Amino acid sequence: MRGGDPERVALPAGAAIRAATPADLEAILHHRRRMCEDMGHRDAAVLDAMVADCRGRLRRWLEEGVYRGWLVEREGAVVAGGGIIVSAWLPNAADPQDRRATILNVYTEPAHRRQGLARALMEEMLRWCREQGFRAVTLDASDDGRALYESMGFRPTPQMRLDLTR
């Protein structure tokens, strides 16, 4: 619906971005599962459990607006998607806001890759963040996504993680 707007990233013919609704829950869970698969997680039981564990919370967060999703449709089918979680946080001197926006679940079906769908989704999500007054947005980059995010101005953060299971 927005491919013709000159300020927006051009989408291929027949593709359009729309906001997700709670009715899109399963499409979003599918993207989350496929994204994990692309990152090397192939144990079907683990992926089944992950999807099951996400379903209730994601449904509630979609209904409450804690999770915002966007989907690319092409000829009636959802072929890509991405989402944002808005969470409460403590302000600091560099970012005085008491909430944070985190992008996640960015996924494009393999047959529809390298056509700008993820970039268009990202631009749509960043526009929403700006409209909402967010001063920054973070994400966890997959190896496949890093070049896109870098090209859009994303930079590494000083976040560090300790695996407590080892």
Add this chain to the structure above:
Amino acid sequence: MRGGDPERVALPAGAAIRAATPADLEAILHHRRRMCEDMGHRDAAVLDAMVADCRGRLRRWLEEGVYRGWLVEREGAVVAGGGIIVSAWLPNAADPQDRRATILNVYTEPAHRRQGLARALMEEMLRWCREQGFRAVTLDASDDGRALYESMGFRPTPQMRLDLTR
């Protein structure tokens, strides 16, 4: 109180770690302010506003257990501290948990540095995370803190951030 336990990091004589209570709100806010100052934020008005903006939420989070704090006392004075925020998240294949632990506000008063207080606080916080069943913990490392965190096994994450104010 725990300096004599051989499994724990030795604290200097007269120093003890205790859990924070809501009555420690101002000490924790003081640490957060000083930490921001150490990271180069020197505008008193910005720091005042940050502390004011944090106060209500931090009080509530301390009362609700969303924020857990630990403090080092030495001769009756609080000389260091650190905290953990527990927040809801979506499980993924690598981390099936529906909540995350984030360490923050790690601060030692300048006169008490280089005596192992921050390391002892970190060990205490990691022990709590393990007891609670967390499989991982993250933090945003300051330049001053990075070597300590690396020595404890923390590693950089693929998190990226876009500044939307530029």
